[in-house]
Amino acid sequence: MKPQFHKVPIDAAKSFSLRFDKKPNFGSIWHFHPEIEIHYITKGEGTEYIGDNIRNFSDGDMILLGENLPHTWRCKEAYFQEGTELQVEAYVLHFHPHFLGEQFLKIPESQSLTVLFEKAKQGLIIKGDTKDKVAELLSKLEKDSGFRGLIDLLEILQILGESNEYETISPGYAYSHLTNMTEMYRLDKIYSYVLSNYGSDINLKEVSALANLSTSAFCRYFKNMTSKTFFEFVIEVRISNACRALIENKQSIQMICYECGFNTLSNFYRLFKKTTGMTPFDYRKHYQDQHKL
Numbered sequence: 196m197k198p199q200f201h202k203v204p205i206d207a208a209k210s211f212s213l214r215f216d217k218k219p220n221f222g223s224i225w226h227f228h229p230e231i232e233i234h235y236i237t238k239g240e241g242t243e244y245i246g247d248n249i250r251n252f253s254d255g256d257m258i259l260l261g262e263n264l265p266h267t268w269r270c271k272e273a274y275f276q277e278g279t280e281l282q283v284e285a286y287v288l289h290f291h292p293h294f295l296g297e298q299f300l301k302i303p304e305s306q307s308l309t310v311l312f313e314k315a316k317q318g319l320i321i322k323g324d325t326k327d328k329v330a331e332l333l334s335k336l337e338k339d340s341g342f343r344g345l346i347d348l349l350e351i352l353q354i355l356g357e358s359n360e361y362e363t364i365s366p367g368y369a370y371s372h373l374t375n376m377t378e379m380y381r382l383d384k385i386y387s388y389v390l391s392n393y394g395s396d397i398n399l400k401e402v403s404a405l406a407n408l409s410t411s412a413f414c415r416y417f418k419n420m421t422s423k424t425f426f427e428f429v430i431e432v433r434i435s436n437a438c439r440a441l442i443e444n445k446q447s448i449q450m451i452c453y454e455c456g457f458n459t460l461s462n463f464y465r466l467f468k469k470t471t472g473m474t475p476f477d478y479r480k481h482y483q484d485q486h487k488l
Contacts, residue, residue, distance in 0.1 A: 211290035213336055221268040230289040232260040239283030241270035242439045245318045246365035247421050249435035257326045261315030271443055286333045307356035318364030325360040381406055393432045394456045434470045441479040448475045
């Protein structure tokens with residue numbers, strides 16, 4: 196999964212872009228762009244990768260992504276099977292932080308937006324009444340155009356800027372502190388390596404070489420940039436993929452353990468419970484029980 200800069204297609208006659216996607220899956224390209232994004236999934240399930248965080252997504256999830264925050268949504272394997280009728284649906288809104296001009300965020304009335312855009316650099320999960328209000332306005336914005344559409348967007352931003360109904364996805368994430376693209380690409384190389392090789396033994400010397408650092412310097416660098424050790428990140432990736440495999444319910448827990456890169460079943464159980472608060476068996480059962488309702 197190679198990270199890519201993505202050029203968001205925005206009509207030259209408009210200051211923002213809104214589309215309603217309805218397609219077999221969201222693809223799998225890990226990408227970033229200078230535009231802020233609101234991603235509201237109305238239909239679909241899988242695993243999302245945002246910054247250094249990995250979590251499952253499902254119907255009704257709404258995410259606010261700040262500028263240059265790498266992300267992708269990977270649907271469950273069932274969405275990629277030949278002949279499947281499964282589809283994903285989502286509203287995707289893009290706008291540049293300065294879409295109303297460089298001076299707009301400097302006026303007193305825009306202070307809440309300045310704070311919101313800064314928080315969004317670490318990714319926000321929008322919740323509660325705030326999510327419901329924004330979802331309603333996204334549907335309205337899809338139909339409105341011209342100045343009326345711009346008013347809809349400003350209303351969305353006002354609601355988000357005045358709300359505290361959100362959860363930060365990647366607190367302290369490195370991308371919000373990077374001042375040059377060189378560091379961004381160095382971290383992207385590291386993340387791509389782990390996301391492609393988490394099922395195998397991770398070679399610290401090989402990863403360090405990707406970053407052009409000695410192993411000791413690399414460990415210090417990664418901790419400084421992400422506020423976690425490299426192997427804590429590897430465990431997060433493995434556990435998140437194990438969660439997805441358990442939900443898809445196609446393999447035994449023992450097989451999932453080894454395919455996600457854990458060497459022993461006991462170590463897998465210990466780390467899984469430490470991370471999720473449940474054993475792998477209880478996690479699978481909890482998901483199955485919820486979807487029976």
